[in-house]
Amino acid sequence: MTNDFVIKVGTVNGSGSQTANMVLLRSLFQMGIPCSGKNVFPSNIAGLPTWFEIRLSPRGYAARRRGVDLLIAMNPASAAADLAEVLPGGAVIADEPLGLAGKRAGVTVHAVPFGRLVQACCPDPRLRRLVTNMLYVGVAGRLLGIDPAEIDAALSKGLQGKKKALELNRGAIEAGRKFAEENLPAAFPLRVERPAVNANAGKILVDGNAAAALGACFAGVGVFSWYPITPSTSLGDALTGYLEEHRTDPATGKATYAVIQSEDELAAIGMALGAGWAGARAMTATSGPGISLMGELAGFAYYAEIPVVIADIQRLGPSTGLPTRTAQGDLLQVATLSHGDTRHPMLFPSTVGEAYSMTQDAFDCAERWQTPVFLMSDLDLGMNLWTSDPFPYPERPLARGKVLSREDLAKASAFHRYADPDGDGIPYRTLPGTEGGRGAYFTRGSGHDEQARYTEDGETYRRVAERLLRKWETIRKEGPAPEVIAPGSPVGLLAFGTTWIPALEALDLLREESRVEPDACRVKGFPFHDAVRAFVAAHERVHVVEQNRDGQMRKLLAMEMPDLAPRLRSVLTYDGWPIDARRIADGILAGEKEPAR
Numbered sequence: 001m002t003n004d005f006v007i008k009v010g011t012v013n014g015s016g017s018q019t020a021n022m023v024l025l026r027s028l029f030q031m032g033i034p035c036s037g038k039n040v041f042p043s044n045i046a047g048l049p050t051w052f053e054i055r056l057s058p059r060g061y062a063a064r065r066r067g068v069d070l071l072i073a074m075n076p077a078s079a080a081a082d083l084a085e086v087l088p089g090g091a092v093i094a095d096e097p098l099g100l101a102g103k104r105a106g107v108t109v110h111a112v113p114f115g116r117l118v119q120a121c122c123p124d125p126r127l128r129r130l131v132t133n134m135l136y137v138g139v140a141g142r143l144l145g146i147d148p149a150e151i152d153a154a155l156s157k158g159l160q161g162k163k164k165a166l167e168l169n170r171g172a173i174e175a176g177r178k179f180a181e182e183n184l185p186a187a188f189p190l191r192v193e194r195p196a197v198n199a200n201a202g203k204i205l206v207d208g209n210a211a212a213a214l215g216a217c218f219a220g221v222g223v224f225s226w227y228p229i230t231p232s233t234s235l236g237d238a239l240t241g242y243l244e245e246h247r248t249d250p251a252t253g254k255a256t257y258a259v260i261q262s263e264d265e266l267a268a269i270g271m272a273l274g275a276g277w278a279g280a281r282a283m284t285a286t287s288g289p290g291i292s293l294m295g296e297l298a299g300f301a302y303y304a305e306i307p308v309v310i311a312d313i314q315r316l317g318p319s320t321g322l323p324t325r326t327a328q329g330d331l332l333q334v335a336t337l338s339h340g341d342t343r344h345p346m347l348f349p350s351t352v353g354e355a356y357s358m359t360q361d362a363f364d365c366a367e368r369w370q371t372p373v374f375l376m377s378d379l380d381l382g383m384n385l386w387t388s389d390p391f392p393y394p395e396r397p398l399a400r401g402k403v404l405s406r407e408d409l410a411k412a413s414a415f416h417r418y419a420d421p422d423g424d425g426i427p428y429r430t431l432p433g434t435e436g437g438r439g440a441y442f443t444r445g446s447g448h449d450e451q452a453r454y455t456e457d458g459e460t461y462r463r464v465a466e467r468l469l470r471k472w473e474t475i476r477k478e479g480p481a482p483e484v485i486a487p488g489s490p491v492g493l494l495a496f497g498t499t500w501i502p503a504l505e506a507l508d509l510l511r512e513e514s515r516v517e518p519d520a521c522r523v524k525g526f527p528f529h530d531a532v533r534a535f536v537a538a539h540e541r542v543h544v545v546e547q548n549r550d551g552q553m554r555k556l557l558a559m560e561m562p563d564l565a566p567r568l569r570s571v572l573t574y575d576g577w578p579i580d581a582r583r584i585a586d587g588i589l590a591g592e593k594e595p596a597r
Helices: 017-030 079-084 114-121 128-144 148-158 163-183 208-218 233-246 265-278 288-293 295-304 331-335 352-369 379-383 406-411 458-478 497-513 530-537 552-560 562-567 581-592
Strands: 005-012 035-040 049-056 068-073 086-095 108-112 204-207 223-226 258-261 282-286 308-316 322-326 372-378 385-388 483-485 491-496 519-523 541-546 568-572
Touching: 005 017, 005 079, 005 128, 017 035, 017 049, 017 128, 017 148, 017 204, 017 385, 035 385, 068 079, 068 128, 079 086, 086 128, 108 128, 114 128, 114 163, 128 148, 128 163, 148 163, 204 208, 208 233, 208 308, 208 352, 208 372, 208 379, 223 233, 223 265, 233 258, 233 282, 233 379, 258 265, 265 282, 265 288, 265 295, 265 308, 282 288, 288 295, 288 308, 288 331, 295 372, 308 352, 308 379, 322 379, 331 372, 331 552, 352 372, 352 379, 352 385, 352 458, 372 379, 372 497, 379 497, 491 497, 491 530, 491 552, 491 581, 497 519, 497 541, 497 581, 519 530, 530 552, 530 562, 541 552, 541 581, 552 562, 552 568, 562 568, 568 581
Parallel strands: 005 068, 068 086, 086 108, 223 258, 223 282, 282 308, 308 372, 491 519, 491 541, 541 568
Antiparallel strands: 005 049, 035 049, 204 385, 308 322, 483 519
């Protein structure tokens, strides 16, 4: 097989294998081969199994694929299970002491004495565990035919500015390559070749958290308050770096932003809401447990109508759950986060490009709608590297929404903070410090009337609550329309976020292997655009693909359109691994056999 296979590296967390794996991935990317990487790691610091998968696909498929063609086995604890995943005809590069030779019929095992080789190329015994990983880069590079110059360029990029480490690891790669040349067969079932057309020309490798951070930077974020939590921490780290580089006043050298690491998630959202109320573009980032802690203040922001952006990088729950595994399990929690009648808009990026653009959209929407807006990413999108076109420089002006200036107030006959003069449910607001005095009001999360005055009158509360419903309908109309592929099948597939990437591949599988060729709909936001309802209504059955146990997107759809609920079926995965196209295709075929509900 040429340029169309899966490599899986099984190592130990804390062994330094990530640098080696990135060298492999970047080498293939630089050769112009469509490829993607998935890092699956434990939540401890060191000692437990960790895996890195690289998929090469001439058709550009970026989702995870089941089955392994080349296994690099370095971990005794997972070696047997990893070997079982190798497809017939596949190959294994194994640490010699693992004794995997002959354990699988139809699979070729190449045993490599990594322990002996690393002693020869690394004099310092304290570094040998780290340097061993570069040995398998050299072995794999030789067997697969990866251009040595690209391997060296990728290594140089990964160890930029670390001259001694670069030379040490360069020597280890060469030692691995030499061993493969002298001891392993030249004929190998898997090969890479530089394609005639470079599929990656002009493209970048970037993770979704960095993309979202860059989007926030260009959206004009002024305050970022956060408490670190996997898998959102790298978003905060990346944003801090971007702001330090790009958001400093050239005249004074002072920062034009504030990044605050708070004591917990309650303080983080509280600080962000204070900044949003004061007129700054404010953001926080967290994951499921942090979202749970933010519930009360999210309700306050909804009722007091304060703009803020909350990035939820979802992981597997409940409780601590599996904090380093991916999921889409926060939908129902976020949609109605807090007590009482509360509704929150959500945006669902599917690519790193959308992590960048939708983060910018989230700031505009939060200020336009005067409410918290949730960016619903996940660990797979946020922490893995994806190939992307470069991000466009934003050209549209920031949309601040209905903010009254001193001049606006002077022209207005009256200012009532929670009134609805335009009939769209969205009131006008002022910012603290606006001169003139007429724009002053008291922000409260308790009962208030259109003039922001305290009241416990039931009829007044009803009016305010119903205006918030009018706002919700405005959000529905102004929110992102779905992406629809509808040649006219009676069967539909509905996906969102990272499930859309394997869903597109599943459509190809179904088209090639069966008579079921579903139409497809990618939901981009909640509340659901009217076109989502139209898609469900146009199909006899709609298979909703998502990564959680309870079918949360399907339930959300059923709550919003109960008359169409019987048409919805679930295709689910919740093992923490990114869902793959085969599971989606098999789930749809199984669902087609279910009786009508």
